Amino acid sequence: MGRxxxxxxxxxxxxxxxxxxLLKKPFSRTTIKDIAKEAKLNHxxxxxxxxxxxxILLYFLDWIVAMHLNDFRKWAQEKKLETRSxxxxxxxxxxxxxxxxxxxxxxxxIFIEVWEIALYHKKVRLKLQYVYKEWIGELSSIIGKxxxxxATTLSVATIAFLEGISLFHIMLSDIYxxxxxxxxxxxxxxxxxxxx
Amino acid sequence: MGRxxxxxxxxxxxxxxxxxxLLKKPFSRTTIKDIAKEAKLNHxxxxxxxxxxxxILLYFLDWIVAMHLNDFRKWAQEKKLETRSxxxxxxxxxxxxxxxxxxxxxxxxIFIEVWEIALYHKKVRLKLQYVYKEWIGELSSIIGKxxxxxATTLSVATIAFLEGISLFHIMLSDIYxxxxxxxxxxxxxxxxxxxx
Amino acid sequence: MGRxxxxxxxxxxxxxxxxxxLLKKPFSRTTIKDIAKEAKLNHxxxxxxxxxxxxILLYFLDWIVAMHLNDFRKWAQEKKLETRSxxxxxxxxxxxxxxxxxxxxxxxxIFIEVWEIALYHKKVRLKLQYVYKEWIGELSSIIGKxxxxxATTLSVATIAFLEGISLFHIMLSDIYxxxxxxxxxxxxxxxxxxxx
Amino acid sequence: MGRxxxxxxxxxxxxxxxxxxLLKKPFSRTTIKDIAKEAKLNHxxxxxxxxxxxxILLYFLDWIVAMHLNDFRKWAQEKKLETRSxxxxxxxxxxxxxxxxxxxxxxxxIFIEVWEIALYHKKVRLKLQYVYKEWIGELSSIIGKxxxxxATTLSVATIAFLEGISLFHIMLSDIYxxxxxxxxxxxxxxxxxxxx
DNA sequence: CATGAATGAGTTTTCATTCAT
DNA sequence: GATGAATGAAAACTCATTCAT
Numbered sequence: 001m002g003r004x005x006x007x008x009x010x011x012x013x014x015x016x017x018x019x020x021x022l023l024k025k026p027f028s029r030t031t032i033k034d035i036a037k038e039a040k041l042n043h044x045x046x047x048x049x050x051x052x053x054x055x056i057l058l059y060f061l062d063w064i065v066a067m068h069l070n071d072f073r074k075w076a077q078e079k080k081l082e083t084r085s086x087x088x089x090x091x092x093x094x095x096x097x098x099x100x101x102x103x104x105x106x107x108x109x110i111f112i113e114v115w116e117i118a119l120y121h122k123k124v125r126l127k128l129q130y131v132y133k134e135w136i137g138e139l140s141s142i143i144g145k146x147x148x149x150x151a152t153t154l155s156v157a158t159i160a161f162l163e164g165i166s167l168f169h170i171m172l173s174d175i176y177x178x179x180x181x182x183x184x185x186x187x188x189x190x191x192x193x194x195x196x
Numbered sequence: 197m198g199r200x201x202x203x204x205x206x207x208x209x210x211x212x213x214x215x216x217x218l219l220k221k222p223f224s225r226t227t228i229k230d231i232a233k234e235a236k237l238n239h240x241x242x243x244x245x246x247x248x249x250x251x252i253l254l255y256f257l258d259w260i261v262a263m264h265l266n267d268f269r270k271w272a273q274e275k276k277l278e279t280r281s282x283x284x285x286x287x288x289x290x291x292x293x294x295x296x297x298x299x300x301x302x303x304x305x306i307f308i309e310v311w312e313i314a315l316y317h318k319k320v321r322l323k324l325q326y327v328y329k330e331w332i333g334e335l336s337s338i339i340g341k342x343x344x345x346x347a348t349t350l351s352v353a354t355i356a357f358l359e360g361i362s363l364f365h366i367m368l369s370d371i372y373x374x375x376x377x378x379x380x381x382x383x384x385x386x387x388x389x390x391x392x
Numbered sequence: 393m394g395r396x397x398x399x400x401x402x403x404x405x406x407x408x409x410x411x412x413x414l415l416k417k418p419f420s421r422t423t424i425k426d427i428a429k430e431a432k433l434n435h436x437x438x439x440x441x442x443x444x445x446x447x448i449l450l451y452f453l454d455w456i457v458a459m460h461l462n463d464f465r466k467w468a469q470e471k472k473l474e475t476r477s478x479x480x481x482x483x484x485x486x487x488x489x490x491x492x493x494x495x496x497x498x499x500x501x502i503f504i505e506v507w508e509i510a511l512y513h514k515k516v517r518l519k520l521q522y523v524y525k526e527w528i529g530e531l532s533s534i535i536g537k538x539x540x541x542x543a544t545t546l547s548v549a550t551i552a553f554l555e556g557i558s559l560f561h562i563m564l565s566d567i568y569x570x571x572x573x574x575x576x577x578x579x580x581x582x583x584x585x586x587x588x
Numbered sequence: 589m590g591r592x593x594x595x596x597x598x599x600x601x602x603x604x605x606x607x608x609x610l611l612k613k614p615f616s617r618t619t620i621k622d623i624a625k626e627a628k629l630n631h632x633x634x635x636x637x638x639x640x641x642x643x644i645l646l647y648f649l650d651w652i653v654a655m656h657l658n659d660f661r662k663w664a665q666e667k668k669l670e671t672r673s674x675x676x677x678x679x680x681x682x683x684x685x686x687x688x689x690x691x692x693x694x695x696x697x698i699f700i701e702v703w704e705i706a707l708y709h710k711k712v713r714l715k716l717q718y719v720y721k722e723w724i725g726e727l728s729s730i731i732g733k734x735x736x737x738x739a740t741t742l743s744v745a746t747i748a749f750l751e752g753i754s755l756f757h758i759m760l761s762d763i764y765x766x767x768x769x770x771x772x773x774x775x776x777x778x779x780x781x782x783x784x
Numbered sequence: 785c786a787t788g789a790a791t792g793a794g795t796t797t798t799c800a801t802t803c804a805t
Numbered sequence: 806g807a808t809g810a811a812t813g814a815a816a817a818c819t820c821a822t823t824c825a826t
Contacts, residue, residue, distance in 0.1 A: 026316055028224035031799060042808050047801065109315055116312035118367065119305055120222055125367065132368055156364065156372050157357075157381055164360030168352065171314065171321065172328055176352050185353055188388065199788070206789090227816060238791055243818060418708055420616035423820060434787050439822065501707055508704035510759065511697055512614055517759065524760055548756065548764050549773055553745070556752030560744065563706065563713065564720055568744050577745055584776065591809070598810090619795060630812055635797065 010049050014039050015063040018056060022110050027057060027117060054123075061114065061127045068107075069134055072096065081142065087194055089142045094158075094186055097139075102166045103179060109170060135159060143193055154193050161189070206245050210235050211259040214252060218306050223253060223313060250319075257310065257323045264303075265330060268292065277338065283390055285338045290354075290382055293335075298362045299375060305366060331355060339389050350389050357385070402441050406431050407455040410448060414502050419449060419509060453506065453519045460499075461526055464488065473534065479586055481534045486550075486578055489531075494558045495571060501562060527551060535585050546585050553581070598637050602627050603651040606644060610698050615645060615705060642711075649702065649715045656695075657722060660684065669730065675782055677730045682746075682774055685727075690754045691767060697758060723747060731781050742781050749777070 017039035021030045032053055036043035050056045075096060076082075081089045101107060118125040136155045144151025162182075169178040213235035217226045228249060232239035246252045271292060272278075277285045297303060314321040332351045340347025358378075365374040409431035413422045424445055428435035442448045467488060468474075473481045493499060510517040528547045536543025554574075561570045605627035609618045620641055624631035638644045663684060664670075669677045689695060706713040724743045732739025750770075757766040 024316075026224065026312060028222065029316075032801085033799080043800095044802090044808060045806080048806075053800065112308075112311050112315055115308050115363065115367070116222060119308055120220075120225075129368060129371060132364070133371060136372070152372065153377050153380060156368075156374065156377050157361075160360030160364050160374075160377075161353075161357040162360070163363060164356030164358070165353075167311065167359060167363075168328070168356050171311070172325060172352075175325060175329060176332070176348065178352065178356075181349050181352050181356075184349060192384065192388075202789085228818080229816085238789095239817095240791060240819085241789075243820095244789070249817070416708075418616065418704060420614065421708075424822085425820080435821095436787060436823090437785080440785075445821065504700075504703050504707055507700050507755065507759070508614060511700055512612075512617075521760060521763060524756070525763060528764070544764065545769050545772060548760075548766065548769050549749075549753075552752030552756050552766075552769075553749040554752070555755060556748030556750070557745075559703065559751060559755075560720070560748050563703070563716060564744075567717060567721060568724070568740065570744065570748075573741050573744050573748075576741060580780065584780075594810085620797085621795085630810095631796095632798085632812060633810075635799095636810070641796070 007049065010039075010041070010045075011059060012063060014041070014046060014049060014056060015060040017041075018060045019064065019106075019110065022113055023106060026113055057117070058123060058127070061124065064110070065127065065131050065134075068101070071100070072138065076138075086143060086145055087190070089145075090190055090193060093139065093142050094189060097159075097162055098182060098186065102162045102182065103169055105170060108166045112167065112170065132159065158189055158193065161185075203245065206235075206237070206241075207255060208259060210237070210242060210245060210252060211256040213237075214256045215260065215302075215306065218309055219302060222309060253313070254319060254323070257320065260306070261323065261327050261330075264297070267296065268334065272334075282339060282341055283386070285341075286386055286389060289335065289338050290385065293355075293358055294378060294382070298358045298378065299365055301366060304362045308363065308366065328355065354385055354389065357381075399441065402433070402437075403451060404455060406433070406438060406441060406448060407452040409433075410452045411456065411498075411502065414505055415498060418505060449509070450515060450519070453516065456502070457519065457523050457526075460493070463492065464530065468530075478535060478537055479582070481537075482582055482585060485531065485534050486581060489551075489554055490574060490578065494554045494574065495561055497562060500558045504559065504562065524551065550581055550585065553577075595637065598627075598629070598633075599647060600651060602629070602634060602637060602644060603648040605629075606648045607652065607694075607698065610701055611694060615701060645705070646711060646715070649712065652698070653715065653719050653722075656689070659688065660726065664726075674731060674733055675778070677733075678778055678781060681727065681730050682777060685747075685750055686770060686774065690750045690770065691757055693758060696754045700755065700758065720747065746777055746781065749773075 014035060017035050018030070020038050021034050024030075025034070032046050033043045035056065036046050039046075046056065050059065076093075079092055081092065084092070114124065114128060118128045136152065136159055139155040139158060140151040143154060165178060165182045168176070169182070172178055210231060213231050214223075214226070216234050217230050220226075221230070228242050229239045231252065232242050235242075242252065246255065272289075275288055277288065280288070310320065310324060314324045332348065332355055335351040335354060336347040339350060361374060361378045364372070365378070368374055406427060409427050410419075410422070412430050413426050416422075417426070424438050425435045427448065428438050431438075438448065442451065468485075471484055473484065476484070506516065506520060510520045528544065528551055531547040531550060532543040535546060557570060557574045560568070561574075564570055602623060605623050606615075606618070608626050609622050612618075613622070620634050621631045623644065624634050627634075634644065638647065664681075667680055669680065672680070702712065702716060706716045724740065724747055727743040727746060728739040731742060753766060753770045756764070757770075760766055
């Protein structure tokens, strides 16, 4: 393995380590040593692979976003989403979003953390905006295959709803059957979207 | 002003100071001295009025939640929501939520911060759950006046949607006309809710 | 009650309050507010009755020392120690010391605290030296009634032993039957002292 | 020097620094920075080598106790205490205790400090009890070689006396010839112990 | 006299970052 | 490349003391 590659591998391992750290503690309370320990590296090394703590976070964001977008795109290709009818494609895509994103508790937790950081941190906010742009773009391209009319509006609304549900799934599942509520709305969303 | 009153007044002033601080920095980076400065108090006084930083946060949450619930209830009384038809009451309530909560950028920002803290902090999580229970309860009681069927489910979904929009309004308004999207869905929500 | 008297009464109450505080915490961790609370006074008042925390301590020392010396002298008078034989007087005095001083756990605790403060605090050290001078003087005057030869030496040694036992009684009673050990040595001490 | 060794060396240096600090100030007024300065270390390092101030104290106690016990045991071996008669061994041991412990002013000062801390601090109290158990055990094993009858009782009483004298040596040497008093009692103690 | 609000210096502790080996 | 020792800034919290009312 070349040096370049090794360095990149280590950086990914550090990103993964941060992922695991964020399941336990907010970023602000996660120390360089915590991440190093989780990555089984000496904490000094983190400053070899990254300039500072902020750079780790920014790399982490790129990494987690790319990973999930790749996963989605690979899945879309496998499922030949392109070739399907709007109704079929939409149904599949919502199901994917539900299972892999909305009800993915780890991801939801980490994204709440990321939203919060983004509030006060421009670079993080830009990365976050990129994620949603991509996601909204993907959905738009599915539902707007024939007529683009309102495709973006519907996508934004749909994903806003999914994000709200994701949040409630993390925070309110003790109190309300959030997952069931999402399921019961899946068809409704599809019909709202396709009933144009 | 009596001493009792002064103490409570000071505590509220500190809560207000924290509110202003949270518009600038996350709670974890807001120092006792920041809050003190904002409240025009000596930092030692914050430990006189509150046991520690956590207690300030918990008081702040109670304060902001009570304030918004009171505002809503006062408004509901003024508007005689009780006496109106479901459709009318719902329309008014959604409008209120939209203007006072969902599109209230300061509030949205602070609640993202609170969600994040809640992830790792049980007491805060309980307070947050309380807010949503109350809010969902209020909406349920409006739309469930005649038949309680699905009232809770519809309320949870509606508020999840509003929360998602609120988030997007903060984060994505540069990119998407989030406010307009919300407006265009207001009628749709009402019809989904009342079409049972 | 005159002002003078009231002030003196309050000062004694504060000394008593400090006494109770010292059973719970070292002086260095006892706050002015702790003492005030224990004395059922406002903490500001302590600075009215005393210049500062140190003055409270110095007053406390005078108070507790005077109290115990008075008690002893009153007892000595009641028992007519002056009129008794050396053997009798010594036996009574050792018994008094044992019960009222050496095995008095509260007093022992407070005196360990005072010794420690005395190590680094000249005024306190002088007061402590005064106590032992008085105590040694009293014992000397009992055992040296006829011949002063060695009276001081024997008194110092006796009281050193009693102080060592007092310490062990506080610290080692779980492990050794310190009280019994003292009892078993009482006669031995008397015989050593009177066997000149 | 290996890293392991360095860490242990530093910890000992810190213990020594605390030793020197305690000759000047009580532990409660000795700051982390004081100890660091005395050890010629950055104050941050003290939290690198020890979790907190309390851990420094506990390590210090283990260190000073082990040091003195080792010294004594080495000395006992050199002097072949085991092979000697009770009278001889006792005489040597008391002389050792007198010179190295009882009249060791620095040690006495530090132990008064430790007693005081022990009053309100369980872990310190346990360590202190351990010291005295060991010390009493050593003396018991010397004087109880033939008959164990009263060996413990005599040891406790002897060491209580020595501790009392140690205390007086620190506090009352200006007033009484404490050292001479101890010397004049050395033979008496031996005869009391061996006259069984 | 009494109250409790206010001040500010001082203390422990944490941690990102640097750097010698 | 590793390691872990070192630095120092910054934070929360404590508390004696002062003082206005």
